Amino acid sequence: MHVTKEFKKKTFLKQFLLGLHVSNSISNPISIEQRKNSIKLSADLAMAFARGRTHWTHALITKLGQKEENKSTLKGILGRRYQILMARYSCPLLYQKVQRRKKGVRSYRFSYNAQKRRSALKGSCVRVSPSVVARNLENRRSKVLKRLVPGGELLKGSSLLSEVLDYVISLKAQVDMMKSLWRATQVSSSSNVELIPKCSIAKEGSFLHYSK
Amino acid sequence: MSSRRSRSRRSSNSSRITEEQIVELVSKLQDLLPEARSRSSERVSASRVLQDTCNYIRDLQQEVDDLSERLADMLATTDMTSAQAAIIRSLLM
Helix, strand or coil, rough: CCCCCCCCCHHHHHHHHHHHHHHHCCCCCHHHHHHHHHHHHHHHHHHHHHHHHCCCHHHHHHHHCEEEEHHHHHHHHHHHHHHHHHHHHCCHHHHHHHHHHHHHHHHHHHHHHHHHHHHHCCCCCCCCHHHHHHHHHHHHHHHHHHHHHCHHHHHCCHHHHHHHHHHHHHHHHHHHHHHHHHHHHHHHHHHHHHHHHHHHHHHHHHHCCCCC | HHHHHHHHHHHHHHHHHHHHHHHHHHHHHHHHHHHHHCCCCCCCCCHHHHHHHHHHHHHHHHHHHHHHHHHHHHHHHCCHHHHHHHHHHHHHC
């Protein structure tokens, strides 16, 4: 898996700036909270678009599209593409799969505990292999990860880990881009526009060449 | 009873096959984490890496939240078009 983030810079910026513009132009008497949410929405959408088609981007866009308060901003950002994209990213199967999996986890844990109890009653050591024990500990931590990563509920094992890796890389890139954007606006607002050094932004952007 | 034993054997087989993958992914995650620079690569367990990853993801999401708030404040107070023109000029050229 060799994925570089070279393309992400421009795609993210274009998408995010568009989102900022939309956030700024919709209904002027708007609360800071709403503006912040719409900016956050633009950032997440830009991150998902910049990364391309992966499991978590699909889940993220689906989640963003389903919230009522996001709809007007999304329509502004996506324009004519809104209908097409929302049709593509509204997947009811997602939730059916989650329900089925939850039942599976419960039955696995029950059988593991029953096995442990039976061995304890017999007076012998627990006949559970260490790999199962390690996996159980990992499962507990993975549960938290699954909640944090969009779409994580459906994955397990190595696929979950690779999604987490990808998501962390993208998140870090998103934060870096937003930070450099923020710094650029600070410089431009406080001094002459021409003084913004092109090289500093480009240098920070080059840190985004993450590869797997 | 036998089906349960064979099931656990089958699942432990599959975990052995992908264990190297998992170890590799965990080590890559560890490299990404900010604490990676102060620790040697061998001493950290997988569950610790997962714990640190959870915290790191939460921190990053919180940072996005803060940055969105700061940008929202900035948008509210300054004229966007001039700042936008400056940013576009400096970042995309």
